[in-house]
Amino acid sequence: MNIRNHLSIRYRLLLLIILTLMSVVLLISYFTYQQFKQTISSQAVNHLKTIRDFRIHDLREALKKIPNDLNFLSQQPTIKLALRSFDPRDFDRGISAKSHIKATQLLAHYLSYYQEKSRFYDMFLISPGGDIFYSVRKESDLGTNLITGPNRESELANVFRRARFMLQEQTSEIAFYKPSGEAAIFLVAPVFEQNNIIGYLALQMDMSFLNQTVSLNRLLKSGEVITAISSGNKLLIVAPLRNHRLAAMKMTLSKRSNTGAALLKALQGEDGNSLLIDYRNIAVEAAWGYIPELKIALMVKIDSDELMAEVYALQRTIIIIVAIILLLSLIVVSYISRSITRPIEQLKKSVVSLVSGSFAGRCTIDATDEVGELAKAFNTMVDNIESYNRQINDQNSQLKHYGNELEKRVEERTATLAAANEDIKSFAYIVSHDLRSPLVNMKGFTGELDYVLRDISVKVKAFHENFNETDLQNIQQLIDDDIPEAMHFITTAVDKMDHMLSSILTLSRIGRRELHIEPVDLQLLCSDILTSFAFQLQQNHTKTVMGELPVILNDRIVIEQIMGNLIGNAVKYLDPEREGFIAIGAKVSDHGITISVEDNGFGILPQEADKVFLIFRRGIHQQVQGEGMGLAYVQTLVRNQGGSIKFSPAPQFGTIFTAFLPLQVQENSF
Amino acid sequence: MNLHENSNEVTIILAEDDPGHAKLTEKNLRRAGINNEIQWCENGQLTLDYIQGKGAFSGHSHTKSVILLLDLNMPVLDGYQVLEALKSDESTKRIPIVILTTTDEPREVKRCYDLGCNIYINKPVDYEGFSNAIRQLGLFLNVVQVPNGK
Numbered sequence: 001m002n003i004r005n006h007l008s009i010r011y012r013l014l015l016l017i018i019l020t021l022m023s024v025v026l027l028i029s030y031f032t033y034q035q036f037k038q039t040i041s042s043q044a045v046n047h048l049k050t051i052r053d054f055r056i057h058d059l060r061e062a063l064k065k066i067p068n069d070l071n072f073l074s075q076q077p078t079i080k081l082a083l084r085s086f087d088p089r090d091f092d093r094g095i096s097a098k099s100h101i102k103a104t105q106l107l108a109h110y111l112s113y114y115q116e117k118s119r120f121y122d123m124f125l126i127s128p129g130g131d132i133f134y135s136v137r138k139e140s141d142l143g144t145n146l147i148t149g150p151n152r153e154s155e156l157a158n159v160f161r162r163a164r165f166m167l168q169e170q171t172s173e174i175a176f177y178k179p180s181g182e183a184a185i186f187l188v189a190p191v192f193e194q195n196n197i198i199g200y201l202a203l204q205m206d207m208s209f210l211n212q213t214v215s216l217n218r219l220l221k222s223g224e225v226i227t228a229i230s231s232g233n234k235l236l237i238v239a240p241l242r243n244h245r246l247a248a249m250k251m252t253l254s255k256r257s258n259t260g261a262a263l264l265k266a267l268q269g270e271d272g273n274s275l276l277i278d279y280r281n282i283a284v285e286a287a288w289g290y291i292p293e294l295k296i297a298l299m300v301k302i303d304s305d306e307l308m309a310e311v312y313a314l315q316r317t318i319i320i321i322v323a324i325i326l327l328l329s330l331i332v333v334s335y336i337s338r339s340i341t342r343p344i345e346q347l348k349k350s351v352v353s354l355v356s357g358s359f360a361g362r363c364t365i366d367a368t369d370e371v372g373e374l375a376k377a378f379n380t381m382v383d384n385i386e387s388y389n390r391q392i393n394d395q396n397s398q399l400k401h402y403g404n405e406l407e408k409r410v411e412e413r414t415a416t417l418a419a420a421n422e423d424i425k426s427f428a429y430i431v432s433h434d435l436r437s438p439l440v441n442m443k444g445f446t447g448e449l450d451y452v453l454r455d456i457s458v459k460v461k462a463f464h465e466n467f468n469e470t471d472l473q474n475i476q477q478l479i480d481d482d483i484p485e486a487m488h489f490i491t492t493a494v495d496k497m498d499h500m501l502s503s504i505l506t507l508s509r510i511g512r513r514e515l516h517i518e519p520v521d522l523q524l525l526c527s528d529i530l531t532s533f534a535f536q537l538q539q540n541h542t543k544t545v546m547g548e549l550p551v552i553l554n555d556r557i558v559i560e561q562i563m564g565n566l567i568g569n570a571v572k573y574l575d576p577e578r579e580g581f582i583a584i585g586a587k588v589s590d591h592g593i594t595i596s597v598e599d600n601g602f603g604i605l606p607q608e609a610d611k612v613f614l615i616f617r618r619g620i621h622q623q624v625q626g627e628g629m630g631l632a633y634v635q636t637l638v639r640n641q642g643g644s645i646k647f648s649p650a651p652q653f654g655t656i657f658t659a660f661l662p663l664q665v666q667e668n669s670f
Numbered sequence: 671m672n673l674h675e676n677s678n679e680v681t682i683i684l685a686e687d688d689p690g691h692a693k694l695t696e697k698n699l700r701r702a703g704i705n706n707e708i709q710w711c712e713n714g715q716l717t718l719d720y721i722q723g724k725g726a727f728s729g730h731s732h733t734k735s736v737i738l739l740l741d742l743n744m745p746v747l748d749g750y751q752v753l754e755a756l757k758s759d760e761s762t763k764r765i766p767i768v769i770l771t772t773t774d775e776p777r778e779v780k781r782c783y784d785l786g787c788n789i790y791i792n793k794p795v796d797y798e799g800f801s802n803a804i805r806q807l808g809l810f811l812n813v814v815q816v817p818n819g820k
Contacts, residue, residue, distance in 0.1 A: 429775070433743050436772040439795045441690030447797030448697065489690040607751065620715070620746045 010341035048287035083199035094143035124202035222303035266297035438493035445486035522549035542580030570599035592662040600654040685717040702808025714747030757786035
């Protein structure tokens with residue numbers, strides 16, 4: 001699944017910028033941090049190295065002075081005088097020995113001066129046999145022999161033996177000296193007089209110089225100087241430690257420990273520096289070196305934490321700065337990305353509302369950038385779509401309107417066609433039935449004539465042979481009755497057929513006739529027709545009523561035919577048993593004129609109703625002359641100009657025929 | 671009981687508006703040996719009146735021992751109306767009715783049988799056909815059983 005596609009543009013933008021920014025900031029801060037750290041640590045190391053070098057230098061400078069002092073003293077006549085005053089007989093009496101008292105008298109002001117100047121702890125005068133007969137501090141070693149006495153194993157005894165053997169000054173290694181109760185270094189020089197050794201001068205160095213070496217000057221809070229000598233398979237701490245005041249000459253370190261290994265390297269003469277774990281198990285930055293005169297390893301170390309405190313502080317500062325930068329950039333980027341995506345969001349909303357079918361939404365982005373142009377284009381597009389839509393809707397409703405009108409017209413036409421179809425059907429039926437009827441007669445009676453002639457022929461043959469009265473009578477009957485009868489039927493049938501055909505012809509002619517429109521005075525026309533029936537009307541004592549009949553625009557001949565047939569039928573079917581009544585009326589409307597003819601005659605029975613307008617069909621009153629053509633004509637004429645005709649029973653007796661004729665327009669007005 | 675044996679008892683009613691057709695039908699029936707009385711009615715109303723004993727034939731109904739030869743196209747009441755009236759009336763519905771008409775429209779034929787006619791015969795235009803049809807009708811009438819009302 002691709003997450004990118006599920007995040008909105010805004011968050012994608014946000015994420016991208018934040019990631020880029022973050023990686024840049026982190027990279028920069030990381031490299032800065034690394035650079036700083038390296039600088040700081042190299043500075044620290046240099047610092048340590050400098051301290052180490054200074055300490056070692058100071059120590060060695062201090063050590064250099066002492067032999068000079070020793071040499072100088074050993075040349076002094078006073079020292080020689082004091083040595084010559086040695087009396088082996090009572091030296092073991094210590095301070096009360098004569099030689100001690102003598103030396104003290106001789107040396108008092110010297111020694112106080114040198115003790116101060118050369119910083120030695122003690123001075124010894126030793127006989128050539130190793131008897132210590134004078135010391136400044138008068139410790140327990142005074143009055144003892146270095147060869148045989150209790151201190152014969154001490155470093156003083158060792159260095160004395162070396163000096164006696166080598167006949168020159170010697171310096172001892174640093175070691176614990178029991179009579180002083182602390183570490184000590186001794187220098188012993190033979191004193192000559194006229195090439196004879198008259199005794200030995202020994203100095204015990206003031207160990208406070210070591211304390212100066214391990215002083216805390218320039219060592220920050222956690223700085224520490226370790227001084228150590230090799231002691232068997234261990235390392236012995238010489239001077240007190242900052243964190244271990246009582247460590248001097250007591251505390252040992254394993255040579256295999258981290259610090260021990262570094263100190264061992266120093267004892268082998270190698271300078272160096274490194275990150276170490278010290279005796280307290282704490283990480284320290286350390287630099288070490290060697291003091292060959294004393295065979296001492298010296299190490300300056302500072303806790304890493306303190307050294308790197310600045311680095312850690314920087315680290316924290318960087319983290320805070322990065323966090324602040326990220327926060328600020330988050331806010332800024334969020335604002336920027338929103339300003340970029342807000343128009344897109346708006347556009348999106350507009351598009352969505354358009355998709356859901358609403359044209360109300362427009363993009364109201366006031367910008368000139370790409371999104372602004374897009375919004376403008378979108379608005380134009382929506383406007384276009386809306387106007388197209390409106391056009392389509394208008395056209396649709398117009399089409400619908402046309403469709404409805406068309407449907408209405410089709411319905412009208414269909415009704416007309418259905419009526420016409422019905423006409424054709426009944427016409428076909430009538431033609432097939434009624435016109436066959438006379439043919440049956442013609443064929444039938446021609447056949448009858450054939451019979452008659454065959455009979456006559458047979459009878460005429462027999463006439464020659466045996467003629468009798470009955471045959472004559474038969475022949476006479478054939479000639480007088482049968483033949484004329486057949487002839488009569490044939491003639492009648494032919495006449496009837498001829499009549500029917502001419503009627504059909506007339507009907508089809510009037511159906512196709514073109515109208516000649518002219519003003520027709522209906523009043524005048526109807527009264528003329530009534531006048532032509534004057535005799536019949538008078539016979540039936542008929543009352544005629546005529547309404548206000550207008551002058552209409554129509555075909556005069558057509559109107560004469562229609563009114564003539566309607567009025568003629570009204571007159572013909574009057575009931576002779578009551579006084580006649582005929583009323584003619586007209587009603588003009590916007591669309592045309594409705595003409596009515598009412599009578600009080602026989603009327604039309606319900607079972608005859610559907611045959612009234614059919615050709616050759618006649619009603620129940622067969623005694624009335626007629627061919628069954630009149631109403632068929634009228635209907636054809638009325639329909640020919642788009643009108644209609646119907647009938648209904650009159651209130652009491654008789655029938656009302658109502659013909660509707662649509663308004664005609666005159667072709668040429670004068 | 672059939673026409674032949676009781677030729678004088680069964681009356682043939684001929685409902686036909688065209689006198690020529692009536693004459694031809696009668697002549698051809700006679701030639702086929704039909705000697706029964708033939709009553710000619712020239713329209714549907716007269717036919718019903720004759721059978722039901724109304725109008726001009728008031729008082730003498732002829733619902734028994736009759737056969738009706740009925741034309742369809744007649745004035746006043748046409749053949750369909752007569753057929754319907756007779757077949758829907760309990761007293762006349764058993765009268766055998768033979769439709770004898772110039773129309774051979776299948777629709778008309780079906781309608782007549784639906785209304786309950788017994789036989790439908792078409793009048794051919796040519797004389798040979800016509801007289802043959804009528805003569806065969808005559809032969810047929812000779813063997814037809816007619817309910818006599820007893």
